[in-house]
Amino acid sequence: MSYYRHHVFFCCNQRDNGEPCCNDRGSQKMRDYAKSRVKQLGLAGPGKVRINQAGCLDRCDEGPVLVVYPEEVWYTYVDQEDVDEIIDEHLVNGRVVERLRI
C-alpha cells in the first residue's frame, strides 16, 4: 500500500546565476496554491495526496516542472489553470493530463 496515493513534488529551485530555474517561473507560488487547494478538497493526508516542494529536479529547460509518484508522471505547467487541471484530473480522478506531460 502506498503511504501517499499521489506524492507530488514541485521543483522550487531558485538559481542566482541567470540560468533558467523553476522558481523564476512562479513554482513556489503554484506549489503553495496546490497545497492549499488539495487541503481544501479534503485530499491531503496519508493514503491520499501530499504536495511537497523539492530542490532542483534537474529538468530546468522544461520548467517549471513537477513529478507525481509513485506513478512517475512528470508535468510542466504555465499557470494556475494548468495546476488546477492536474489536481482535478490526475489527483482527483487518476487521469493523466497528456497535454502537460513531459
Next chain:
Amino acid sequence: MSYYRHHVFFCCNQRDNGEPCCNDRGSQKMRDYAKSRVKQLGLAGPGKVRINQAGCLDRCDEGPVLVVYPEEVWYTYVDQEDVDEIIDEHLVNGRVVERLRI
C-alpha cells in the same frame, strides 16, 4: 522508462516550534553527503539516480526520513553508515534495506 531509476527525497524540514523535525536530526547534512557520494560513484543523472531535498514529508515522528521512488520505499536512518548502506544496497544493487525500512 523512468526518468530517474531511483529518485530519492530527503526530508530536510526545519521546525522552529520545538516539535520533532528531520533537520534537527541532521537530514540536510546527510542529504548533502548522499548527493556527493552518488555523484562520486558515477550514479547521478537521467536514467540513474537523483538525490533531492524536500520539504516536510509529514512522517516527523519516524524521522529523519527519506523516500525512494518510483518504488516508494521509505527509510529512516541514524548516521552516515545507514545512508551508505541505503546507497550501496538499494541504489547500487536494487536491494531494499529492510532494517531501515519504515
